[in-house]
Amino acid sequence: MSGQDIKSRPIYTPLARDPAGRAHLLISDGAAPSPEAFAPGTSAADFAEIWNVMGHSQALPAPLAGSGAQAFRSASHLLDMLRHRLARETMGLRLYAVGAEHFCWDVAGCASAAGMGREEFFLFATGKPSRRVVCVHCRTLNAHVRTNLITCAGCHAQLFVRDHFSRRGNAFMGVQLDAEAPGETIDLEELTS
Amino acid sequence: MMDQPVLALCVAASEALSPTLRRLTLVAADGGRLPPAAAGAHVTLTLSVAGHARPLKNSYTLVSADPERGYTLIVRRTNPSRGGSQHIHEALTVGDGLEASVPHNLFALHSQAKKVLLIGGGIGITPLLAFVAALRARGGRFELHQICSAEEQDTFAALIGAQPGETVHLHAGRASFDAAAVLGAQPLGTHVYSCGPAALMDAIERQAAALGWPASHVHREDFGAAGGEPFTLTIGSSGARIAVAADQTMLEALEAAGIDAGSLCRGGACGVCAVPVRAGELEHRDHYLSAQERQSGGLVMPCVSRARGDSLVLDI
Numbered sequence: 001m002s003g004q005d006i007k008s009r010p011i012y013t014p015l016a017r018d019p020a021g022r023a024h025l026l027i028s029d030g031a032a033p034s035p036e037a038f039a040p041g042t043s044a045a046d047f048a049e050i051w052n053v054m055g056h057s058q059a060l061p062a063p064l065a066g067s068g069a070q071a072f073r074s075a076s077h078l079l080d081m082l083r084h085r086l087a088r089e090t091m092g093l094r095l096y097a098v099g100a101e102h103f104c105w106d107v108a109g110c111a112s113a114a115g116m117g118r119e120e121f122f123l124f125a126t127g128k129p130s131r132r133v134v135c136v137h138c139r140t141l142n143a144h145v146r147t148n149l150i151t152c153a154g155c156h157a158q159l160f161v162r163d164h165f166s167r168r169g170n171a172f173m174g175v176q177l178d179a180e181a182p183g184e185t186i187d188l189e190e191l192t193s
Numbered sequence: 194m195m196d197q198p199v200l201a202l203c204v205a206a207s208e209a210l211s212p213t214l215r216r217l218t219l220v221a222a223d224g225g226r227l228p229p230a231a232a233g234a235h236v237t238l239t240l241s242v243a244g245h246a247r248p249l250k251n252s253y254t255l256v257s258a259d260p261e262r263g264y265t266l267i268v269r270r271t272n273p274s275r276g277g278s279q280h281i282h283e284a285l286t287v288g289d290g291l292e293a294s295v296p297h298n299l300f301a302l303h304s305q306a307k308k309v310l311l312i313g314g315g316i317g318i319t320p321l322l323a324f325v326a327a328l329r330a331r332g333g334r335f336e337l338h339q340i341c342s343a344e345e346q347d348t349f350a351a352l353i354g355a356q357p358g359e360t361v362h363l364h365a366g367r368a369s370f371d372a373a374a375v376l377g378a379q380p381l382g383t384h385v386y387s388c389g390p391a392a393l394m395d396a397i398e399r400q401a402a403a404l405g406w407p408a409s410h411v412h413r414e415d416f417g418a419a420g421g422e423p424f425t426l427t428i429g430s431s432g433a434r435i436a437v438a439a440d441q442t443m444l445e446a447l448e449a450a451g452i453d454a455g456s457l458c459r460g461g462a463c464g465v466c467a468v469p470v471r472a473g474e475l476e477h478r479d480h481y482l483s484a485q486e487r488q489s490g491g492l493v494m495p496c497v498s499r500a501r502g503d504s505l506v507l508d509i
Protein backbone atom coordinates (compact mmCIF):
# COMPACT_ATOMS: atom_id res chain seq x y z
CA MET A 1 0.00 0.00 0.00
CA SER A 2 3.03 2.29 -0.30
CA GLY A 3 3.98 4.33 -3.34
CA GLN A 4 0.46 5.67 -3.75
CA ASP A 5 0.03 7.59 -7.00
CA ILE A 6 -2.51 10.14 -5.81
CA LYS A 7 -2.90 13.37 -7.73
CA SER A 8 -4.01 15.50 -4.79
CA ARG A 9 -0.61 14.99 -3.12
CA PRO A 10 0.99 18.46 -3.39
CA ILE A 11 4.34 18.85 -5.10
CA TYR A 12 6.50 21.72 -3.85
CA THR A 13 8.83 23.85 -5.94
CA PRO A 14 11.73 25.64 -4.23
CA LEU A 15 10.90 29.30 -3.61
CA ALA A 16 12.06 32.33 -5.56
CA ARG A 17 10.82 35.90 -5.29
CA ASP A 18 8.00 36.52 -7.77
CA PRO A 19 9.20 39.55 -9.79
CA ALA A 20 5.57 40.50 -10.53
CA GLY A 21 4.85 41.18 -6.84
CA ARG A 22 4.88 44.64 -5.25
CA ALA A 23 5.67 43.45 -1.70
CA HIS A 24 6.95 40.14 -0.38
CA LEU A 25 6.40 38.43 2.98
CA LEU A 26 8.30 35.25 3.82
CA ILE A 27 6.92 33.14 6.66
CA SER A 28 8.53 30.18 8.41
CA ASP A 29 7.48 28.01 11.34
CA GLY A 30 11.01 27.89 12.70
CA ALA A 31 13.55 30.37 14.03
CA ALA A 32 14.72 30.86 10.42
CA PRO A 33 13.57 29.46 7.08
CA SER A 34 15.35 26.30 6.02
CA PRO A 35 17.90 27.02 3.24
CA GLU A 36 16.67 24.02 1.20
CA ALA A 37 13.39 25.89 0.65
CA PHE A 38 14.97 28.25 -1.88
CA ALA A 39 15.67 27.92 -5.57
CA PRO A 40 19.32 28.30 -6.66
CA GLY A 41 20.34 31.95 -6.44
CA THR A 42 17.63 32.76 -3.89
CA SER A 43 18.01 33.14 -0.13
CA ALA A 44 16.01 34.54 2.76
CA ALA A 45 17.89 37.82 2.26
CA ASP A 46 15.92 38.41 -0.97
CA PHE A 47 12.71 38.92 1.02
CA ALA A 48 12.14 42.35 2.55
CA GLU A 49 9.99 41.01 5.35
CA ILE A 50 10.34 37.72 7.24
CA TRP A 51 8.14 36.31 9.98
CA ASN A 52 9.52 33.45 12.09
CA VAL A 53 8.15 31.29 14.88
CA MET A 54 10.50 31.23 17.86
CA GLY A 55 8.52 28.68 19.89
CA HIS A 56 9.35 30.65 23.01
CA SER A 57 7.12 32.47 25.48
CA GLN A 58 9.46 35.46 25.59
CA ALA A 59 9.14 36.20 21.86
CA LEU A 60 7.35 39.48 21.31
CA PRO A 61 6.89 40.99 17.85
CA ALA A 62 7.67 44.65 17.34
CA PRO A 63 4.85 46.83 15.95
CA LEU A 64 4.25 45.66 12.38
CA ALA A 65 6.79 47.61 10.41
CA GLY A 66 6.42 46.24 6.88
CA SER A 67 10.07 45.24 6.67
CA GLY A 68 12.75 43.33 8.55
CA ALA A 69 12.32 40.19 10.64
CA GLN A 70 9.61 39.50 13.18
CA ALA A 71 9.57 36.80 15.85
CA PHE A 72 6.35 35.18 17.08
CA ARG A 73 5.94 32.95 20.12
CA SER A 74 4.00 30.24 18.27
CA ALA A 75 2.51 29.32 14.89
CA SER A 76 -0.96 30.18 16.24
CA HIS A 77 0.31 33.59 17.29
CA LEU A 78 1.80 34.16 13.83
CA LEU A 79 -1.29 33.02 11.94
CA ASP A 80 -3.51 35.32 14.03
CA MET A 81 -1.30 38.28 13.19
CA LEU A 82 -1.21 37.22 9.54
CA ARG A 83 -5.03 37.29 9.29
CA HIS A 84 -5.01 40.73 10.86
CA ARG A 85 -2.31 41.90 8.44
CA LEU A 86 -3.94 40.49 5.29
CA ALA A 87 -7.24 42.17 6.13
CA ARG A 88 -5.42 45.50 5.86
CA GLU A 89 -3.16 44.76 2.86
CA THR A 90 -3.54 46.16 -0.62
CA MET A 91 -3.21 44.23 -3.89
CA GLY A 92 0.26 43.23 -5.02
CA LEU A 93 1.46 41.27 -1.96
CA ARG A 94 3.11 37.86 -2.41
CA LEU A 95 3.26 35.36 0.45
CA TYR A 96 5.85 32.61 0.81
CA ALA A 97 5.56 29.90 3.47
CA VAL A 98 8.27 27.47 4.57
CA GLY A 99 7.89 24.75 7.16
CA ALA A 100 5.81 21.75 8.13
CA GLU A 101 3.25 20.90 5.47
CA HIS A 102 0.24 21.63 7.69
CA PHE A 103 1.72 24.99 8.63
CA CYS A 104 2.23 25.90 4.96
CA TRP A 105 -1.40 25.08 4.23
CA ASP A 106 -2.57 27.05 7.28
CA VAL A 107 -0.83 30.04 5.68
CA ALA A 108 -2.50 29.17 2.36
CA GLY A 109 -5.86 29.07 4.15
CA CYS A 110 -5.29 32.58 5.56
CA ALA A 111 -4.34 33.78 2.06
CA SER A 112 -7.42 32.25 0.41
CA ALA A 113 -9.70 33.61 3.11
CA ALA A 114 -8.29 37.07 2.37
CA GLY A 115 -9.16 36.64 -1.32
CA MET A 116 -5.65 35.89 -2.58
CA GLY A 117 -5.48 33.71 -5.68
CA ARG A 118 -3.20 30.75 -6.30
CA GLU A 119 -0.65 32.98 -8.09
CA GLU A 120 -0.20 35.13 -4.99
CA PHE A 121 1.20 32.62 -2.48
CA PHE A 122 3.97 30.03 -2.68
CA LEU A 123 4.59 27.10 -0.33
CA PHE A 124 7.51 24.83 0.41
CA ALA A 125 7.07 21.98 2.89
CA THR A 126 10.27 20.93 4.66
CA GLY A 127 11.37 18.88 7.61
CA LYS A 128 10.50 15.43 8.81
CA PRO A 129 7.13 14.30 7.40
CA SER A 130 4.43 15.21 9.87
CA ARG A 131 0.84 15.04 8.73
CA ARG A 132 -2.50 16.25 9.96
CA VAL A 133 -4.87 13.33 9.30
CA VAL A 134 -8.64 13.53 9.23
CA CYS A 135 -10.52 10.38 10.18
CA VAL A 136 -13.13 9.97 7.46
CA HIS A 137 -15.33 8.04 9.88
CA CYS A 138 -15.54 10.48 12.82
CA ARG A 139 -13.91 13.69 11.43
CA THR A 140 -11.33 13.85 14.21
CA LEU A 141 -8.12 15.66 13.22
CA ASN A 142 -5.04 13.72 14.32
CA ALA A 143 -1.97 15.96 14.59
CA HIS A 144 1.73 15.20 14.03
CA VAL A 145 1.26 11.84 12.33
CA ARG A 146 4.60 10.29 11.31
CA THR A 147 3.55 6.75 10.39
CA ASN A 148 1.37 5.09 7.77
CA LEU A 149 -0.91 3.59 10.44
CA ILE A 150 -2.47 5.34 13.42
CA THR A 151 -5.17 4.79 15.96
CA CYS A 152 -7.70 7.60 15.58
CA ALA A 153 -7.71 9.77 18.70
CA GLY A 154 -11.48 10.20 18.32
CA CYS A 155 -12.99 6.77 17.51
CA HIS A 156 -9.94 4.50 18.06
CA ALA A 157 -10.24 2.98 14.59
CA GLN A 158 -7.02 1.70 13.01
CA LEU A 159 -6.48 4.20 10.20
CA PHE A 160 -4.38 3.83 7.09
CA VAL A 161 -2.95 7.25 6.11
CA ARG A 162 -3.54 7.87 2.43
CA ASP A 163 -1.60 10.37 0.30
CA HIS A 164 -4.96 11.92 -0.52
CA PHE A 165 -4.71 15.55 0.62
CA SER A 166 -7.46 18.14 1.04
CA ARG A 167 -6.13 21.65 0.40
CA ARG A 168 -9.31 23.19 1.77
CA GLY A 169 -9.40 21.04 4.86
CA ASN A 170 -5.58 20.98 5.21
CA ALA A 171 -5.49 17.29 6.14
CA PHE A 172 -4.61 13.89 4.74
CA MET A 173 -7.25 11.22 4.61
CA GLY A 174 -7.28 8.43 7.18
CA VAL A 175 -9.42 5.37 6.37
CA GLN A 176 -10.06 2.28 8.49
CA LEU A 177 -7.29 -0.12 7.53
CA ASP A 178 -9.49 -3.18 7.02
CA ALA A 179 -12.53 -1.37 5.65
CA GLU A 180 -12.47 -3.38 2.41
CA ALA A 181 -11.21 -6.71 3.75
CA PRO A 182 -11.98 -7.28 7.48
CA GLY A 183 -8.93 -8.32 9.44
CA GLU A 184 -6.45 -7.12 6.83
CA THR A 185 -3.21 -5.69 8.24
CA ILE A 186 -0.05 -4.14 6.84
CA ASP A 187 3.35 -3.33 8.34
CA LEU A 188 3.78 -0.12 10.27
CA GLU A 189 6.13 2.21 8.40
CA GLU A 190 7.56 5.66 8.97
CA LEU A 191 6.20 8.20 6.48
CA THR A 192 8.89 9.24 4.03
CA SER A 193 7.15 12.26 2.53
CA MET B 194 -17.77 24.87 -34.65
CA MET B 195 -20.54 25.11 -32.10
CA ASP B 196 -24.08 25.11 -33.33
CA GLN B 197 -25.56 28.47 -32.37
CA PRO B 198 -29.27 28.36 -31.52
CA VAL B 199 -31.15 31.45 -32.63
CA LEU B 200 -33.71 33.36 -30.56
CA ALA B 201 -36.65 35.04 -32.29
CA LEU B 202 -37.10 38.35 -30.47
CA CYS B 203 -39.41 41.32 -30.73
CA VAL B 204 -38.82 44.95 -29.70
CA ALA B 205 -40.99 45.67 -26.65
CA ALA B 206 -39.63 49.16 -25.95
CA SER B 207 -37.16 51.57 -27.46
CA GLU B 208 -36.39 54.81 -25.64
CA ALA B 209 -33.85 57.54 -26.25
CA LEU B 210 -31.67 58.15 -23.17
CA SER B 211 -29.68 60.90 -24.86
CA PRO B 212 -29.11 62.06 -28.45
CA THR B 213 -26.72 59.13 -28.99
CA LEU B 214 -27.91 56.49 -26.49
CA ARG B 215 -30.96 54.32 -26.93
CA ARG B 216 -32.27 51.60 -24.62
CA LEU B 217 -33.95 48.60 -26.21
CA THR B 218 -36.08 46.01 -24.45
CA LEU B 219 -36.38 42.74 -26.34
CA VAL B 220 -38.83 39.96 -25.49
CA ALA B 221 -39.46 36.57 -27.03
CA ALA B 222 -41.46 36.94 -30.27
CA ASP B 223 -43.82 34.14 -29.17
CA GLY B 224 -44.33 35.66 -25.71
CA GLY B 225 -42.47 32.79 -24.04
CA ARG B 226 -39.60 32.77 -21.60
CA LEU B 227 -36.09 33.74 -22.69
CA PRO B 228 -32.96 31.91 -21.57
CA PRO B 229 -31.56 33.49 -18.40
CA ALA B 230 -28.11 35.09 -18.45
CA ALA B 231 -25.69 36.08 -15.70
CA ALA B 232 -24.34 39.62 -15.50
CA GLY B 233 -21.69 40.26 -18.14
CA ALA B 234 -23.36 38.23 -20.90
CA HIS B 235 -23.92 39.50 -24.43
CA VAL B 236 -26.07 38.59 -27.42
CA THR B 237 -25.35 38.98 -31.13
CA LEU B 238 -28.21 40.66 -32.97
CA THR B 239 -28.89 39.99 -36.64
CA LEU B 240 -29.99 43.29 -38.16
CA SER B 241 -31.55 43.63 -41.59
CA VAL B 242 -30.31 47.05 -42.57
CA ALA B 243 -31.56 48.91 -45.64
CA GLY B 244 -28.86 49.18 -48.28
CA HIS B 245 -27.03 46.05 -47.08
CA ALA B 246 -27.40 42.91 -49.16
CA ARG B 247 -26.84 40.71 -46.12
CA PRO B 248 -27.85 41.22 -42.51
CA LEU B 249 -25.31 42.80 -40.16
CA LYS B 250 -24.32 41.08 -36.93
CA ASN B 251 -23.56 43.22 -33.90
CA SER B 252 -22.87 42.04 -30.34
CA TYR B 253 -24.33 43.93 -27.40
CA THR B 254 -23.98 43.43 -23.67
CA LEU B 255 -27.16 42.67 -21.76
CA VAL B 256 -27.76 45.40 -19.18
CA SER B 257 -30.40 43.13 -17.68
CA ALA B 258 -31.71 39.72 -18.65
CA ASP B 259 -34.98 38.64 -17.14
CA PRO B 260 -36.57 35.58 -18.76
CA GLU B 261 -40.03 37.21 -18.58
CA ARG B 262 -39.50 40.96 -18.69
CA GLY B 263 -36.91 40.52 -21.45
CA TYR B 264 -33.38 41.58 -22.30
CA THR B 265 -32.38 45.22 -22.14
CA LEU B 266 -29.42 46.71 -23.92
CA ILE B 267 -28.13 50.20 -24.51
CA VAL B 268 -26.84 51.11 -27.96
CA ARG B 269 -24.61 54.05 -28.77
CA ARG B 270 -25.11 55.57 -32.24
CA THR B 271 -21.61 55.54 -33.68
CA ASN B 272 -20.45 58.10 -36.18
CA PRO B 273 -19.75 56.97 -38.80
CA SER B 274 -22.02 53.99 -38.21
CA ARG B 275 -21.37 50.76 -40.09
CA GLY B 276 -25.14 50.59 -40.26
CA GLY B 277 -26.08 48.62 -37.16
CA SER B 278 -26.32 51.30 -34.51
CA GLN B 279 -27.92 53.76 -36.92
CA HIS B 280 -30.51 51.13 -37.82
CA ILE B 281 -31.32 50.55 -34.14
CA HIS B 282 -31.62 54.29 -33.51
CA GLU B 283 -33.59 55.27 -36.58
CA ALA B 284 -35.36 52.31 -38.15
CA LEU B 285 -36.13 49.73 -35.47
CA THR B 286 -39.48 50.34 -33.78
CA VAL B 287 -41.64 48.67 -31.16
CA GLY B 288 -43.14 45.45 -32.51
CA ASP B 289 -40.32 44.77 -34.97
CA GLY B 290 -38.92 41.26 -34.95
CA LEU B 291 -35.23 40.38 -35.02
CA GLU B 292 -32.99 37.40 -34.43
CA ALA B 293 -30.36 37.05 -31.74
CA SER B 294 -27.89 34.44 -30.55
CA VAL B 295 -28.57 32.92 -27.15
CA PRO B 296 -26.66 34.87 -24.47
CA HIS B 297 -23.01 34.01 -23.93
CA ASN B 298 -20.85 35.18 -21.08
CA LEU B 299 -17.13 35.86 -21.47
CA PHE B 300 -17.05 38.50 -18.74
CA ALA B 301 -18.55 36.86 -15.65
CA LEU B 302 -18.04 38.08 -12.10
CA HIS B 303 -15.60 36.03 -10.01
CA SER B 304 -17.54 34.39 -7.21
CA GLN B 305 -14.66 34.52 -4.70
CA ALA B 306 -13.88 38.23 -5.13
CA LYS B 307 -13.76 40.14 -1.83
CA LYS B 308 -14.33 43.37 -3.70
CA VAL B 309 -15.09 44.27 -7.30
CA LEU B 310 -13.55 47.35 -8.89
CA LEU B 311 -15.49 48.47 -11.97
CA ILE B 312 -13.96 50.88 -14.47
CA GLY B 313 -15.97 51.99 -17.49
CA GLY B 314 -15.21 54.26 -20.41
CA GLY B 315 -18.17 55.70 -22.30
CA ILE B 316 -20.61 53.09 -23.54
CA GLY B 317 -18.43 50.50 -21.77
CA ILE B 318 -20.75 51.18 -18.86
CA THR B 319 -23.23 48.55 -20.11
CA PRO B 320 -21.76 45.40 -18.50
CA LEU B 321 -20.96 47.44 -15.40
CA LEU B 322 -24.66 48.26 -14.99
CA ALA B 323 -25.40 44.54 -15.05
CA PHE B 324 -22.61 43.92 -12.51
CA VAL B 325 -23.87 46.65 -10.19
CA ALA B 326 -27.37 45.11 -10.19
CA ALA B 327 -25.93 41.64 -9.48
CA LEU B 328 -23.63 42.92 -6.73
CA ARG B 329 -26.45 44.87 -5.07
CA ALA B 330 -28.59 41.71 -5.10
CA ARG B 331 -25.88 39.59 -3.47
CA GLY B 332 -24.58 42.30 -1.13
CA GLY B 333 -21.17 42.33 -2.82
CA ARG B 334 -18.70 45.12 -2.15
CA PHE B 335 -17.87 47.26 -5.18
CA GLU B 336 -16.36 50.55 -6.32
CA LEU B 337 -17.30 52.07 -9.67
CA HIS B 338 -15.41 54.59 -11.78
CA GLN B 339 -17.11 55.75 -14.96
CA ILE B 340 -15.25 57.95 -17.40
CA CYS B 341 -17.34 59.96 -19.85
CA SER B 342 -17.67 63.36 -21.45
CA ALA B 343 -18.91 66.17 -19.24
CA GLU B 344 -22.16 66.37 -21.24
CA GLU B 345 -22.97 62.72 -20.52
CA GLN B 346 -22.26 62.73 -16.79
CA ASP B 347 -25.89 63.26 -15.82
CA THR B 348 -27.13 60.51 -18.16
CA PHE B 349 -24.63 57.97 -16.79
CA ALA B 350 -25.23 59.04 -13.18
CA ALA B 351 -28.95 58.39 -13.68
CA LEU B 352 -28.29 54.96 -15.18
CA ILE B 353 -26.09 53.96 -12.23
CA GLY B 354 -28.44 55.47 -9.65
CA ALA B 355 -25.86 55.38 -6.85
CA GLN B 356 -27.33 54.39 -3.50
CA PRO B 357 -26.24 55.69 -0.10
CA GLY B 358 -23.01 54.06 1.04
CA GLU B 359 -21.87 53.08 -2.45
CA THR B 360 -18.57 54.27 -3.89
CA VAL B 361 -19.38 55.62 -7.34
CA HIS B 362 -17.26 58.18 -9.18
CA LEU B 363 -17.98 59.84 -12.51
CA HIS B 364 -14.94 61.31 -14.21
CA ALA B 365 -15.26 63.91 -16.96
CA GLY B 366 -12.55 62.67 -19.30
CA ARG B 367 -9.58 60.32 -18.92
CA ALA B 368 -7.35 63.02 -17.44
CA SER B 369 -9.40 63.20 -14.24
CA PHE B 370 -9.12 59.44 -13.60
CA ASP B 371 -5.94 58.38 -11.79
CA ALA B 372 -5.63 54.64 -12.52
CA ALA B 373 -2.48 54.24 -10.40
CA ALA B 374 -4.10 55.79 -7.33
CA VAL B 375 -7.31 53.79 -7.68
CA LEU B 376 -5.59 50.44 -8.36
CA GLY B 377 -2.98 51.10 -5.68
CA ALA B 378 -5.60 51.52 -2.97
CA GLN B 379 -7.48 48.24 -3.44
CA PRO B 380 -7.59 45.59 -0.71
CA LEU B 381 -6.34 42.03 -1.23
CA GLY B 382 -8.91 39.90 -3.01
CA THR B 383 -10.09 42.67 -5.35
CA HIS B 384 -10.95 41.85 -8.97
CA VAL B 385 -10.96 44.67 -11.50
CA TYR B 386 -13.32 44.67 -14.50
CA SER B 387 -12.83 47.27 -17.22
CA CYS B 388 -14.84 47.95 -20.32
CA GLY B 389 -14.24 50.82 -22.68
CA PRO B 390 -11.73 52.04 -25.26
CA ALA B 391 -8.77 49.67 -25.76
CA ALA B 392 -6.34 52.39 -24.69
CA LEU B 393 -8.10 52.73 -21.32
CA MET B 394 -8.18 48.96 -20.73
CA ASP B 395 -4.53 48.60 -21.82
CA ALA B 396 -3.55 51.34 -19.35
CA ILE B 397 -5.43 49.59 -16.53
CA GLU B 398 -3.82 46.26 -17.38
CA ARG B 399 -0.35 47.83 -17.43
CA GLN B 400 -0.89 49.74 -14.21
CA ALA B 401 -2.35 46.71 -12.41
CA ALA B 402 0.63 44.56 -13.48
CA ALA B 403 3.06 47.26 -12.33
CA LEU B 404 1.39 47.27 -8.91
CA GLY B 405 1.69 43.50 -8.59
CA TRP B 406 -1.88 42.46 -9.44
CA PRO B 407 -1.96 38.86 -10.69
CA ALA B 408 -3.46 38.50 -14.18
CA SER B 409 -6.28 36.32 -12.80
CA HIS B 410 -7.68 39.38 -10.98
CA VAL B 411 -7.71 41.65 -14.04
CA HIS B 412 -10.64 41.31 -16.45
CA ARG B 413 -11.55 43.26 -19.58
CA GLU B 414 -14.29 43.27 -22.15
CA ASP B 415 -13.38 44.07 -25.73
CA PHE B 416 -15.93 44.91 -28.34
CA GLY B 417 -15.36 45.68 -31.97
CA ALA B 418 -11.82 46.98 -32.40
CA ALA B 419 -12.73 47.43 -36.05
CA GLY B 420 -11.14 49.59 -38.68
CA GLY B 421 -7.76 50.13 -40.23
CA GLU B 422 -6.20 50.12 -43.67
CA PRO B 423 -8.22 48.40 -46.41
CA PHE B 424 -6.82 45.16 -47.83
CA THR B 425 -7.80 42.21 -50.01
CA LEU B 426 -8.62 38.72 -48.77
CA THR B 427 -8.06 35.70 -50.99
CA ILE B 428 -9.94 32.48 -50.27
CA GLY B 429 -7.38 29.70 -50.63
CA SER B 430 -9.75 26.98 -51.88
CA SER B 431 -11.56 29.01 -54.55
CA GLY B 432 -9.18 31.85 -55.28
CA ALA B 433 -12.05 34.28 -54.72
CA ARG B 434 -10.95 37.78 -53.76
CA ILE B 435 -12.83 39.83 -51.16
CA ALA B 436 -12.15 43.49 -50.42
CA VAL B 437 -12.08 44.46 -46.73
CA ALA B 438 -12.94 48.14 -46.38
CA ALA B 439 -11.29 50.47 -43.86
CA ASP B 440 -14.39 50.57 -41.65
CA GLN B 441 -15.18 46.87 -41.95
CA THR B 442 -13.88 43.81 -40.13
CA MET B 443 -12.58 40.75 -41.95
CA LEU B 444 -15.48 38.78 -40.46
CA GLU B 445 -18.01 41.27 -41.82
CA ALA B 446 -16.36 41.15 -45.26
CA LEU B 447 -16.53 37.33 -45.23
CA GLU B 448 -20.18 37.41 -44.21
CA ALA B 449 -20.99 40.06 -46.83
CA ALA B 450 -19.46 37.71 -49.42
CA GLY B 451 -21.77 34.94 -48.28
CA ILE B 452 -19.19 32.92 -46.34
CA ASP B 453 -20.59 31.72 -43.03
CA ALA B 454 -17.55 31.96 -40.79
CA GLY B 455 -19.37 31.23 -37.52
CA SER B 456 -18.84 33.70 -34.70
CA LEU B 457 -19.78 34.34 -31.13
CA CYS B 458 -18.44 37.37 -29.25
CA ARG B 459 -17.20 39.30 -32.29
CA GLY B 460 -14.73 40.98 -29.97
CA GLY B 461 -11.62 38.80 -30.12
CA ALA B 462 -12.28 36.93 -26.89
CA CYS B 463 -14.04 33.64 -27.56
CA GLY B 464 -12.03 32.07 -30.39
CA VAL B 465 -15.03 30.71 -32.29
CA CYS B 466 -14.35 32.59 -35.55
CA ALA B 467 -10.63 31.70 -35.77
CA VAL B 468 -9.65 30.81 -39.36
CA PRO B 469 -6.43 29.29 -40.74
CA VAL B 470 -4.08 31.52 -42.72
CA ARG B 471 -2.04 30.40 -45.72
CA ALA B 472 -0.06 33.56 -46.46
CA GLY B 473 0.20 37.19 -45.46
CA GLU B 474 1.36 39.25 -42.53
CA LEU B 475 -1.07 39.67 -39.63
CA GLU B 476 -1.96 42.36 -37.14
CA HIS B 477 -3.42 40.38 -34.25
CA ARG B 478 -5.84 42.37 -32.09
CA ASP B 479 -7.55 39.51 -30.24
CA HIS B 480 -7.17 38.28 -26.69
CA TYR B 481 -7.58 34.62 -27.52
CA LEU B 482 -4.54 33.35 -29.43
CA SER B 483 -1.42 32.58 -27.40
CA ALA B 484 1.86 34.35 -28.13
CA GLN B 485 3.06 31.11 -29.73
CA GLU B 486 0.01 30.86 -31.99
CA ARG B 487 0.50 34.48 -33.06
CA GLN B 488 4.16 33.86 -33.77
CA SER B 489 3.40 30.91 -36.02
CA GLY B 490 0.89 33.02 -37.99
CA GLY B 491 -1.30 30.00 -38.74
CA LEU B 492 -4.55 31.37 -37.31
CA VAL B 493 -6.33 34.68 -37.27
CA MET B 494 -9.45 35.98 -35.53
CA PRO B 495 -11.27 37.82 -38.32
CA CYS B 496 -13.66 39.62 -35.95
CA VAL B 497 -10.95 42.06 -34.80
CA SER B 498 -7.61 41.29 -36.46
CA ARG B 499 -6.44 42.60 -39.84
CA ALA B 500 -3.76 42.16 -42.47
CA ARG B 501 -0.57 44.12 -42.05
CA GLY B 502 -0.11 44.85 -45.71
CA ASP B 503 -2.50 44.81 -48.62
CA SER B 504 -3.34 41.13 -48.92
CA LEU B 505 -4.03 38.00 -46.94
CA VAL B 506 -4.71 34.42 -48.09
CA LEU B 507 -7.02 32.35 -45.89
CA ASP B 508 -6.81 28.58 -45.86
CA ILE B 509 -10.55 28.00 -46.21
